[in-house]
Amino acid sequence: MTKTILCCGEALIDFVPVALREEGAGYRPCPGGSPYNVARALGRLDVPTGFLGGISADFFGETLVEGLRESGVDTRWVERRRAPSTLGFVSLDTAEPDYAFYDAQAADRAWTNVPDETALRDVGCLHFGSISLIREPAAAAYETLLHREARGARLVTFDPNIRPSLVVDEAAYRDRMARILARADIVKISAADLDWLHPGLAPDAVAERWLGQGAALVAVTFGERGVAGFARGRRLSIDAIPTTVVDTVGAGDSFMAGLLAGLHDQGLLDRAGLDGADESALAAALTLGQRVASATCKRRGADAPRRAVL
Structure with a gap:
């Protein structure tokens, strides 16, 4: 039986700027949250996928579910909770989307219900990342789950997807990132996030450090300049796929989903498969990630394509 990829983290409502017919601009509410986006994109690629986290019982939560x-x-x-949904307002006025979050007492932030082994019996891979690892108490609970599962029977995948404006205790957050990066099997990171974590260091040097700590695959995305993939003794460069960009919200999450789907398609989503994957197999997975990201950029909000469209 094909094992499930379980995406762990926040589910929220992104308010994305739109032009109004009358003078001025407004916001369109879109389901979002990085792990939530990855889960939806994987599901649309026909990969067995689940989502782990707290979602409000309010009407926004109904939309998310x-x-x-x-x-x-x-x-x-x-876990449905009688607490509000997190609301995130997105600015697209800079090269990277900027966010303002409203999440006091929110359902996804308050989640702490770490599943036991029995609850994960159908899971073969767990994906983590983004603001769910900043906001307490959920952040500590997700890290507990990650460390319990790391280097065990299930793969751990990680995309930091850093939101610096939300980081209050930078030293503690950097320590958490370092602990997780030392345990993840697959790391996907944007060039901007890598530079925030390790300013001035070349991506190749940082990727080699993470591979040396135990990662099997590191993917560094450079937007319109493509993606670099690193495995032991190998470096791959995959060009970006030109597209008409409506916005870039969710592009990184779509790449992550495409990468995991590409590995899943080839039967490589376990540690033995990753360690034995040849260059052509890794290139195919990275390329699918680029295709999914490119298609997402054509749409408003994090609205990934279905496999039939690709």
Whole structure:
């Protein structure tokens, strides 16, 4: 039986800027949150996928749960809570999207219900990242789960997806990132996030450090300049796929989903498969990531394509 990829973290409502017919601009609410986006994109690529985290019982929460279900994502690990949904407002006025979050007492931030081994019996890979590893108490709970599963029977994948404006205790957050990066099997990171973590260091040098700590694959995304993939003794460069960009919200999450889907398609989503993967197999997975990201950029919000469209 094909094992499930379980995406662990926040589910929220992104308010994305739109032009109004009348003078001025407004915001369109879109389901979002990095791990949530990865889960929906994977489901649309026909990969067995689940989502783990807290989701509000309010009407925004209903939208979030329906978004998972219509994308084919298993919601058995979702905990519905009588607490508000996190709201995130997105600015697209800079090269990288900028965010303002409103999340006091929010359902996803308050989640702490770490599943036991029995609850994860159908899971073969756990994906973590983004603001769910900043906001307490959920952040500590997700890190506990990650470390319990790391280097065990399940793969751990990680995309820091850093939001510096949310980081209050930078030293503690950097320590958490270092602990997780030393335990992840697959790391996907944007060039901007890598520079925030290790300013001035070349991506190749940082990737080699993480590989030396135990990672099997590191992917560094450079937007329109493509992606670099690193495995032991190998460096791959994959060009970006030109597209008409509507916005870049969710592009990195779509790349992550495409990369995991490409590895899944080839039967490589376990440690033995990753360690034995040849260059052509890794290139195919990285290329699928680029295709999914490119297609997402054509759409407003984090609205990944279905496999049939690709």
